[in-house]
Amino acid sequence: MKDADSEATSSAFMHKLNERFYGLMLLRDGRPLLESQMEGMKPLLMALKNFGRTSLRGTVVFDKIVGKAAALLISYFQPKEVYCGTLSQRAEAVFQRYRLTYHAARVVPEILCRTGDDLCPFEKAVLDSETPVNGYRVLMLELLSFSS
Numbered sequence: 001m002k003d004a005d006s007e008a009t010s011s012a013f014m015h016k017l018n019e020r021f022y023g024l025m026l027l028r029d030g031r032p033l034l035e036s037q038m039e040g041m042k043p044l045l046m047a048l049k050n051f052g053r054t055s056l057r058g059t060v061v062f063d064k065i066v067g068k069a070a071a072l073l074i075s076y077f078q079p080k081e082v083y084c085g086t087l088s089q090r091a092e093a094v095f096q097r098y099r100l101t102y103h104a105a106r107v108v109p110e111i112l113c114r115t116g117d118d119l120c121p122f123e124k125a126v127l128d129s130e131t132p133v134n135g136y137r138v139l140m141l142e143l144l145s146f147s148s
Contacts, residue, residue, distance in 0.1 A: 044073045067088040
């Protein structure tokens with residue numbers, strides 16, 4: 001169970017995430033390690049590339065939208081805790097499988113693309129991925145294909 005100070009701090013950071021239009025914040029020892037206004041998977045992938053998996057271990061993650069793709073990446077570096085505004089059921093299953101502590105404002109069946117008529121492309125890419133390592137590899141390749 002969380003104490004009142006911890007709960008207040010979490011609420012303050014979720015508010016900051018929304019107020020400043022951040023899509024992702026990573027904290028280490030209560031201080032921002034990364035604050036990103038980029039959307040999609042790029043901030044998580046760039047954090048892994050720039051900081052490395054070991055450096056991100058034990059951080060606290062605040063992410064607006066977490067689907068299975070993000071959950072696999074987050075599980076890959078094993079943070080201390082994850083807070084999200086929207087969490088998909090598939091992401092929740094990943095967090096449970098890898099025993100991550102997580103909190104979500106709401107849980108939805110799927111993360112859809114911007115038009116709302118199909119699954120998010122990153123979610124499609126990891127439909128068959130069952131491990132964080134495989135998810136990371138698939139998503140790095142997917143990001144490279146979007147960049148070219």
